[in-house]
Amino acid sequence: MNADKREEQAGVAARLAERFISNIRAKVASSSCRFAGAILAVLLGLGPVISSAEPPEGRGPGMNKPVGWAKGRILVMPRAGLPEKELAKVLGEHGGKGRKIGQSDLYIVDLPGNASEKAVAARLAHHPALKFAEIDQEVEPALIPNDPYYGSAWHLPKIGAPSAWDSSLGSGVTIAILDSGVDSTHPDLATELVPGWNFYENNSNTSDVYGHGTKVAGAAGAAGNNALGVASVAARAKIMPIRVSGSDGYATWSAISQGLIYAADRGVRVANASFLGLTDSASTRSAAQYLKNKGGLVIVSGGNTGVQQNYAATTSMIPVSATDGNDVRTSWSSYGNYIALAAPGAGIWSTTKGGGYGAVSGTSFSSPVTAGVVALMMAAKPTLSNTQIESLLYSTAVDLGTPGRDPYYGYGRVNAARAVQAAAGTTLTADTQAPAVSITSPAGGSSVTGLVGVNVAASDNVGVTRVELRVNNTTVAVDTTAPFAFTWDSAGVANGMANLTAYAFDAAGNSKASTTVSVNVANGTTTVARxxxxxxxxxVNPVTGNVSGSNVAISVNASDDSGASGITCTLYIDGVLKATGKGSTLGYSWNTRPSNVRAGAHTIWTVARDAAGNTASASVNVTVIK
Incomplete structure (x- = not known):
């Protein structure tokens, strides 16, 4: 780089730093902003650190490693209600064995060494008992190499963070950082960390093996008011490090899905995953929706290809593109209809592995900047639902580009000041509108045998949180992820007419029943002498461990040598009868929100009785996180 160019960049850095410091000085003049004053003290000491900061590095266009997939495993999600033994048969036809991920309905399937992951996933993707099947693809972190940096925390005044800090610093909120780990010894992060997990090596060691995760964590929630290093968006939020990548920075869809479900089962309400193309994974979308159903939001990077991407649009995640100091999309930031928001992503000053600081660029950092704003909003008014937070985040964004939502900026560039003010001032209004719901198949009057696919269409003004399928007034399955699809074991009822009804529920507890569909069950008969x-x-669900969220889906499977139609299942929680039903499956949605459901240990117990009076029981112990 020639001297003139270096001087030009130094001039830009100086002007931006001067502008930022001037903004903070103005805030310090207000007696209500002691925190901003402390941040000013930190920033005034950044000069010597800037000059010695390591240059931005990482993955992006031009890296040599091809993106592949994990060998020996794929990902599947069965339709709700599919008996576990039937899932085992489906997978066993290909030599596969399923491993359930947390308390979700998502499975990792281990395949034999001679199996083709692509071929098996392609065949299972069309299986009528499964919602989807896909290879466990690798994804790369969204970091840009060789990008000039500004050398100051210009992005904080740009999004109005100092004004937002008057009302909220993110206290009481935990942000899960799904990445390469986090440097737990870094002075700006050590006090902010809570225990996480390493899904790359399946252990508790969440140390940063690549450097990317420490940078992402610092952008979201580096400690503030400590006279050290850098200022982050949500300085009082906690950070849960969840390692999902190897030492090359690459992660897999399965590791990211496991990380999201792990965070959700522990009550985390904000998660950040700075990897490319995550919305293209059905597994990751399902895991993100699982966290959203439990009251959280998942923020992801929009990508750094610099061109239009046809990644899947989704409401389960918030994909973020990157802007520069002039509120313009950076040349390397991907765009497309999947983009929901924009945020500063060029020259973001953050923490680095080994206790240092540096400026970094990429949608890897526009994403945690947004996650930090979400944490500020949640802390400003903890009673707001995640869908209300999401709506306010979009409505308060600075509209850039074409009026309204567009492929470059989504709803606009995130604005912390407006968003926190809107969250703090929002008056809660009751949602009284019930969802709309209908059974689209099977058709009324049709004859069915064996395992029957039941498809349900459900919609709501805010969002459907679950659909329950009831057969002859027994809830046989609960589905919490759209598209709502079930596999009903028709052997669980006697031959003849059976009545199917779907019930849809929203987060406010409003519910609506579909029109009942009657079908003719025509299975063979089983005769046992004695x-x-x-x-x-x-x-089947939940398994022993932590559960969180306002509703926990419980699934019971039963079988008998005399046929499933003679089985009666009863379900108890802490010894109190909760549900009774006929057939091979029983579903129940446990509302853990009331004050009489305490945080801590609970026992779920079920008893199955056949027509001859023989009984069997099973139980699991769970810990409710509130």
């Missing part, structure tokens, strides 16, 4: 064999019963 039945002395007890049925088999298992609680």
């Amino acid at each position: 039945d002395t064999t007890a049925p088999q019963v298992k609680i």
